[in-house]
Amino acid sequence: MALPLTDTQVRDCRDRIRAVAEAQFARRGLAATSLRSIAAELGWAPASLYRYFRNKDELLAATRAAALNRFSDRIEAAYAQPGDLWERSRALGDAYVDFAFEQPAAYQLIFALEQADGDKTPALRAAEERSHRTLTGYIEDMVAAGLLEGDPELLGHVYWSAIHGLIVLQMAGKLKPSLPFDTIRHEITRLLTRGALNRLGRAGHID
Template identity: 45%
Template structure:
C-alpha cells in the first residue's frame, strides 16, 4: 500500500521538482525539457511529477511565481531601509542588479521566457504584479518628494527597461563583467535629469 503523503511531503517534493526544473528550463529552454527528463533528474518514475503538477506549463508557472516573489521581496527589503527617497531608490536599484546576477537562471525565466496561458495561473499574475509594483513604488516616493515629475508607473517602466537591458547585455557577453552596473549608473541619472522639476 503506497504511503500517504503529508502536506509537508508534497511541498518538499514540489520544491525539489521546481529547483531541478528551474535549472533545466534556464539551460535548455522550457520547450526542450520533458516531464520524463524532470523525473529522471529527480530519480523518480516518469509519472511521479504528474502527481504534483498538471503538466510542464504548470511547473514553469510555479517556478516563475517563486522567482517573482523572491525578487519582489529583495526589492521590498531594500526599499524599507532607512534614508530619504533618493537613498531608498538607489538601494532598490542595487537590489535589482544584485538579484539578477546572483540568480541568473531565475531572472532569465522570470523575464525572458514566455508563459503559455498566463491568465490560467493567478498566483503567477499576483507575484508578477507584486514585483512590478515594487519597481514603481520607490519612484512614487521620488515624485511625491519633488525629486522627479511624471507618472510613477511610467517612469518605473523606463528605469526597468534600462536596467533590464543593461543586465541582459552583460549576461550575453555584450558588456564586460561589471559593465551593466557601470552603464546603469550613467544612464539612470541621465534619464532622471530630464524628469526633474523645472525651476
C-alpha cells in the same frame, strides 16, 4: 501504491521539483524542458511528478510565481531600509542587480521566458502584479514627494527597461571590457534621473 505524504513532505517535494525546473527552463528553454527531463535529473520516475503538478504548464506557472516572489521579497526588503527616498531607491536598484546576477536562472525565467495568458494560474498573476508594484511603486513615491516629475508608470518602465537591457547584455557577454557594467549602469541612472528631476527638488538627485 504510494504512501500518503504529509503537507510538509509535499511542500518539500514541490520545492525540489521547482528548483530543478527553474534551472532547466533557463538552460534548455521551454520547448526542450519536459516533466520527463526534470524527473530524470531528480532520479525519479516521470509519473511521480504528476502527484505534484498536473502538467508542464502548471509546473512552469508555479516555478515562475516562486521566482517572482523571491525577487519581490528582495526588492521590497531593500526599499524598506532606513534612509531618504534617494538612498532607498539606490538600495532597490542594487537589490535588483544583485538578484539578477546571483540568481540568473530565476531572473531569466521571470523576464526572458513567457507563457500564454491562458496557462497562468491565479498565484502567478498575483506574483506578477506584486513584482510590477515593486518596480514602479518607488517612482510613485518620488513623484509624490516632488523629487521627480512625470508619469510614474511611464518613468518606472523607462528605468526598468534600461537596467534590464543592460543586464541582458552583460549576461550575454556583449559589453566591452573597457566599459564595465557598473560604469554604464551609473551613467544610465544619472542621465535618466537628470531628465526626470523635478527642478524644484533636484538637490538630492542620484549621481
